Amino acid sequence: MNSAEFSRAARYQREQRAYEHSERVKESVAGFGPLTGSASSADGTVTVEVAAGGLLRGVRISPQALTRGAPALRANILTAANRATARANHRAQQAFAKAMGEPGADTAQRLGLDYDPALLEDEEPPRSWR
Amino acid sequence: MTGPMEPTGPRPGMRPDAMGYLPNGRPTTERLVQDAEERLERAEKLPEALASIRGWAVNEPETITVTVNNLGELVDIDIAEIVLTADPTAIGEQIVRLAAEAHRAAQAEGLGVLAPVVGDAQVLELAREAGLTERVEPDAPVVPHEDGILTPGSALEPEPVHGDTSAPGGDWQDDEADISQFDFSRFRSDR
Numbered sequence: 317m318n319s320a321e322f323s324r325a326a327r328y329q330r331e332q333r334a335y336e337h338s339e340r341v342k343e344s345v346a347g348f349g350p351l352t353g354s355a356s357s358a359d360g361t362v363t364v365e366v367a368a369g370g371l372l373r374g375v376r377i378s379p380q381a382l383t384r385g386a387p388a389l390r391a392n393i394l395t396a397a398n399r400a401t402a403r404a405n406h407r408a409q410q411a412f413a414k415a416m417g418e419p420g421a422d423t424a425q426r427l428g429l430d431y432d433p434a435l436l437e438d439e440e441p442p443r444s445w446r
Numbered sequence: 447m448t449g450p451m452e453p454t455g456p457r458p459g460m461r462p463d464a465m466g467y468l469p470n471g472r473p474t475t476e477r478l479v480q481d482a483e484e485r486l487e488r489a490e491k492l493p494e495a496l497a498s499i500r501g502w503a504v505n506e507p508e509t510i511t512v513t514v515n516n517l518g519e520l521v522d523i524d525i526a527e528i529v530l531t532a533d534p535t536a537i538g539e540q541i542v543r544l545a546a547e548a549h550r551a552a553q554a555e556g557l558g559v560l561a562p563v564v565g566d567a568q569v570l571e572l573a574r575e576a577g578l579t580e581r582v583e584p585d586a587p588v589v590p591h592e593d594g595i596l597t598p599g600s601a602l603e604p605e606p607v608h609g610d611t612s613a614p615g616g617d618w619q620d621d622e623a624d625i626s627q628f629d630f631s632r633f634r635s636d637r
Contacts, residue, residue, distance in 0.1 A: 370519025372545040375538035382530040382537075390525050393541070397520040428497060428517050 344415030351411060353403030357392035364393065368408035368429055370401035402431035488563045495559045501552025503544040510540060516556045518549035554578050
């Protein structure tokens, strides 16, 4: 085997290991269950569900929410979405920690699945899995 | 993929050595080092660049505008007062649909940020996985990524969709590259 062939083989092995590693992580994270979060506005007129990362999956608006003006509706949606995203990302960090061990939560954070712990203050401790 | 990058090959009428290329068209060692350093710099800034991406979508009467980031997180929403006369269930469904559209726009923008770092071939694969093939120009050249060589080929639609981005910019590691391409929205409880 010449050096070029050796280099190609080494690169293939690296890529194969990386692929297998990522597949294991994907399976483990998927096995954690749906990485979603939901939350309601303070007045309870808007409820939002999001995927990890924050993409909206559902927005439920009560008729009462429409009686308080567009700015109030906007604020309620943003507040609920923000809190729902925090819950979903918290769950994603738990899933990554379970799949990858200690560095998992940090990896999730680097992927953008971060949140403000203050949003979950009245819930379970955000990093209780550590 | 498009990008504000200089051409890689020597242009007709220019001295190859001035461009960092040998007469046979091969890049000089200095050129390879420079390209590698530029690519590394882009990679280091990648998370910041991706985080700054915004995509938006607006409904037909332009009464609801939804803005999201590269992960699809709701960043802002504009709602006209007239919307309040509509059915609340329909409003909620429309907001979800607009968020999905805005996310696709942000994803397409993200591909443009990734291309100079990971190469066109990888980005095209990501585009296919994300269902963004309509953004791909069928006749554009696909330039494969080669370590240490900048390859500014253009295979994706040149103009950004919606939203704004800043310069490319992350501390990616080999094993995390695939994870970084994970589409978290695929984790749905109804699947």
